[in-house]
Amino acid sequence: MIENKQSFYLVHEQILPEALLKTIQAKELLAKGSVKTIHEAVEAVGLSRSAFYKYKDGIFPLNKMDKERIITISMNLDHRSGILSKVLALIADLEGNVLTIHQTIPLQGMANVVVSVDIARMAKPVDHLTESLRETDGVHKAIIIGQG
Incomplete structure (x- = not known):
């Protein structure tokens, strides 16, 4: 039987893989309106769209959650x-x-x-x-x- 429990971890950004950091950067560009599309955001930070879609719903800056x-x-x-x-x-x-x-x-x-x-x-x-x-x-x- 598979349990539906989710775990969360607090991790220092220095040890995060580059794809996760670039996903955060792309999300920030979109949130600020600096770019209009996901394609523009991932291109600006040097990330593939597939990596962005893989990680976008799983990583958030801590200060955003704290607020x-x-x-x-x-x-x-x-x-x-x-x-x-x-x-x-x-x-x-x-x-x-x-x-x-x-x-x-x-x-x-x-x-x-x-x-x-x-x-x-x-x-x-x-x-x-x-x-x-x-x-x-x-x-x-x-x-x-x-x-x-």
Whole structure:
């Protein structure tokens, strides 16, 4: 029976084969828009297209992976016009990027809202965000229920 478990390794770039390093370079050229096609990217770095396709989905720069930070916040909000807008504006002001929003139907004048937020660009700590949310008029609870 074959197991579907994937393993990942942190490897210094000095010991990586040239094809893997050139694959990263080609992906960076494409991401920056320096080239328009894969053909142009592999030609620019001196890599075959087959090697690029072989490695492209398996190698990523560590700094890219490190920057992807997502938290999930659960809040109880008053059922009043503009409260959710204030919350979203606050998150945006702190450089958070809202990825998903789920809101329950209000019961007894309050709704539960769960938001997933990319916090990679936030300069202030996450505690500042949750504290600011709690201090917002109409927000009765703001807690982090997940982080990844």
